[in-house]
Amino acid sequence: MSIPKGDVPPMADLSIDNITAKTILINSQNPDERLTYVFERLVTHLHDFARETRLSTREWSAGLNFLVEVGKISSDVRKEFILLSDVLGLCLLVDALDHPKPDKATEGSVLGPFHTHDAVVQPSGEPISADPNGEPLLVCCTAKDREGNPVEGVKVDVWETDSSGHYDVQYQQRSNPDGRAVLLTDADGSFWFKAIRPVSYPIPHDGPVGKLLELLHRHPWRPAHMHFMFEKPGWDHLITALYIPPDQYLSSDAVFGVKTSLVTPLGKLTAEQARKYDVPEGTALLTYDFVLVTEQETEALRDKNALEAVSKLFPGRKCKLVDHLPVPDLD
Amino acid sequence: MSIPKGDVPPMADLSIDNITAKTILINSQNPDERLTYVFERLVTHLHDFARETRLSTREWSAGLNFLVEVGKISSDVRKEFILLSDVLGLCLLVDALDHPKPDKATEGSVLGPFHTHDAVVQPSGEPISADPNGEPLLVCCTAKDREGNPVEGVKVDVWETDSSGHYDVQYQQRSNPDGRAVLLTDADGSFWFKAIRPVSYPIPHDGPVGKLLELLHRHPWRPAHMHFMFEKPGWDHLITALYIPPDQYLSSDAVFGVKTSLVTPLGKLTAEQARKYDVPEGTALLTYDFVLVTEQETEALRDKNALEAVSKLFPGRKCKLVDHLPVPDLD
Incomplete structure (x- = not known):
């Protein structure tokens, strides 16, 4: 969901239905357009995940305890969060997005x-x-x-x-x-x-x-x-x-x-x-x-893919690139 | 996306477009229907998040390093992952889902x-x-x-x-x-x-x-x-x-x-x-x-809300409750 910048309205009485928009809004007060966009998508997906699974308190707690364990075992020579990202397919996906191959x-x-x-x-x-x-x-x-x-x-x-x-x-x-x-x-x-x-x-x-x-x-x-x-x-x-x-x-x-x-x-x-x-x-x-x-070849392809993909994902939404990364264009 | 159980096809040549379905499939070989559903939604949202932001390797790495730090500072008296979940609105959302109030x-x-x-x-x-x-x-x-x-x-x-x-x-x-x-x-x-x-x-x-x-x-x-x-x-x-x-x-x-x-x-x-x-x-x-x-009142309301919400989110998908938590009904 897309939220324009503006004054943040009172943050009380948040519910299953309105908490996502409000959280995105309060995260949109910083000047970094890319950060704002990343957190908009992060909060949207985090909340949609909880809503679609009707995540229980017990499952939420088990999930957080799991993440604590992943952090605790991590060190310079044991990169457990990379391993987690690997087995969930995220590493390969990010490499494919960031380094498209002509x-x-x-x-x-x-x-x-x-x-x-x-x-x-x-x-x-x-x-x-x-x-x-x-x-x-x-x-x-x-x-x-x-x-x-x-x-x-x-x-x-x-x-x-x-x-x-x-x-x-x-x-x-x-x-x-x-x-x-x-x-x-x-x-x-x-x-x-x-x-x-x-x-x-x-x-x-x-x-x-x-x-x-x-x-x-x-x-x-x-x-x-x-x-x-x-x-x-x-x-x-x-x-x-x-x-x-x-x-x-x-x-x-x-x-x-x-x-x-x-x-x-x-x-x-x-x-x-x-x-x-x-x-x-x-x-x-x-x-x-x-x-x-060359870096130039990759950048050109990445820029083209990013603009195409984001336009396709959000048909109504204008998009621009900042440092070769997409952000919604609010101007 | 919904993937039926079955034999896992060869997992090679994964790309931006096919990695989500394949990861979900390989996560669907366990007998726990709820776990399978939770991981289906988790992987879908994790990958959609990366695709929609065109997440860069640098951002991915910064995110993982942040999670390592959250884990490292965590202890019995410093629950930083709960704090993270709090400031992202997830705690309130999970409480609202798990404890609906008549x-x-x-x-x-x-x-x-x-x-x-x-x-x-x-x-x-x-x-x-x-x-x-x-x-x-x-x-x-x-x-x-x-x-x-x-x-x-x-x-x-x-x-x-x-x-x-x-x-x-x-x-x-x-x-x-x-x-x-x-x-x-x-x-x-x-x-x-x-x-x-x-x-x-x-x-x-x-x-x-x-x-x-x-x-x-x-x-x-x-x-x-x-x-x-x-x-x-x-x-x-x-x-x-x-x-x-x-x-x-x-x-x-x-x-x-x-x-x-x-x-x-x-x-x-x-x-x-x-x-x-x-x-x-x-x-x-x-x-x-x-x-x-009473527990009974809450359970009845939670069950009703869960079935209604999941049917609305995935109109074509049959759904049942296992231990009061929704899973797709593949029978």
């Missing part, structure tokens, strides 16, 4: 709760995993634009679990980053590193999000994958992952990250490749040509 | 984050506040049914701030409950106690909810009030409060609790009353006749 661009996938900012920048060719039990894997990729031109100097964050399916941050005694690295693409757009073959693993399910999945009769497994994140000024931030078949969880990823275009069968190093990369012949090989798009 | 019944108000379970049961007539700086107030009330018959043996929880506007639990060195008590109604439905005149006060605003109010240009003040909670087997739980005029915040309560029917001007004790209650003549007096309803 034709040919590599699709995005979920960031997940395990990215860190302390991975070491290393030259191509070095190992990223110290796990002696992992099956050796050579990863040889490129970053190019949509016309096939290499993009040089892209900062590429990569991260994966060890062979038991745990990220380094899941170990209490983590002395230094492992299973992760930052690389820079070469003049030909390429970057390569030694890793281990990804394995499928359950997301952390010993906390409140795990309890929720159990209640919903959902399994916590993710199919084997390796995370990639690409950053370069002027280029749209790309968060994605490559999924390795065969994997029994490819069609039921607990966090909805799988895209067909990101499912990448492993190859095996030929004798020639083995010599080039100084790795035994027959070593498993993961190759992928990532296609990046 | 004609003549006393209206509900917000529980707030300051109720505790450790207040001492005391006979009528005792003081509930040890604050020497408060203005003395005698509170003389009754609990009756809608026909005016007294209801005996009702457990009445009362709680109020001290004269500086702080509840006992807001002091780090809280040795025992103060400004709160539990009383039982007499055979004539009456209960009375010595208290202090309530003052207006800001809700705790040194945490994330305070920051949010500031961002929204909202003040954190509540008008002067005293909390009352009524419990007796067979009777509907009544959570309410009496608001004391005059008060500059009566029409802008930060948590939307004020109902006109609960605004109760103070009187002054007559000479006769002063003798009866052994309190100085002229002492401020708060009187109110609370009207309780």
Whole structure:
């Protein structure tokens, strides 16, 4: 519902029918149009959710206690709210909204709760995993634009679990980053590193999000994958992952990250490749040509999609963009 | 949107347009119809919120960080998620949905984050506040049914701030409950106690909810009030409060609790009353006749309202009640 700005009328005798409009009104006294719009939609959906379910006090209380638990277990290395957002499909949705992909661009996938900012920048060719039990894997990729031109100097964050399916941050005694690295693409757009073959693993399910999945009769497994994140000024931030078949969880990823275009069968190093990369012949090989798009391309597409979508959702409502984000246009 | 139960199809290639239906489907594999319905509505509104605002990754991240902070500051004596729910109007809405009031019944108000379970049961007539700086107030009330018959043996929880506007639990060195008590109604439905005149006060605003109010240009003040909670087997739980005029915040309560029917001007004790209650003549007096309803009356009204509301919201959808809560009827 749309409420024009203005004086806030007396806030008494609020009822099931009038509380939403009044709450929106009292939240509309600040000068930030985007904040006002976000809170208008937030309050509308929060209240509609309660009205449509006829939410009981007991359920409301259980919900708040659950959120307290999610907050309590959260830390720099345990991002339970991201996990919750993941299993509810919100992460994938926000990525799709914020990073629309034009034709040919590599699709995005979920960031997940395990990215860190302390991975070491290393030259191509070095190992990223110290796990002696992992099956050796050579990863040889490129970053190019949509016309096939290499993009040089892209900062590429990569991260994966060890062979038991745990990220380094899941170990209490983590002395230094492992299973992760930052690389820079070469003049030909390429970057390569030694890793281990990804394995499928359950997301952390010993906390409140795990309890929720159990209640919903959902399994916590993710199919084997390796995370990639690409950053370069002027280029749209790309968060994605490559999924390795065969994997029994490819069609039921607990966090909805799988895209067909990101499912990448492993190859095996030929004798020639083995010599080039100084790795035994027959070593498993993961190759992928990532296609990046410029910030400008993404912004133009996002702006267009946003205006179209909001006009379609609220046919009677004029809309404008502020910092590339939609707000109702009251002028 | 309504999704029938059934086999879950492959969960790959989720997009802005199909992720909601797929997430609902994967959440529908559990046997609890109510849980399934609540999560159907939750996911629908969460995703619609993101789609309608075109929520950015930065905003999503700020939102999750805010929720982590709300969880982190929460404790047995600091219920920040209740506070958040209060300032978003959700508490009042849930109370209105869960405890609909038939004609003549006393209206509900917000529980707030300051109720505790450790207040001492005391006979009528005792003081509930040890604050020497408060203005003395005698509170003389009754609990009756809608026909005016007294209801005996009702457990009445009362709680109020001290004269500086702080509840006992807001002091780090809280040795025992103060400004709160539990009383039982007499055979004539009456209960009375010595208290202090309530003052207006800001809700705790040194945490994330305070920051949010500031961002929204909202003040954190509540008008002067005293909390009352009524419990007796067979009777509907009544959570309410009496608001004391005059008060500059009566029409802008930060948590939307004020109902006109609960605004109760103070009187002054007559000479006769002063003798009866052994309190100085002229002492401020708060009187109110609370009207309780039976659990049966409330349930019948809630059931009727729920079925009517859900049928109106989803005209094509059959609905039934399970434990008095609506679920779609798929049979």
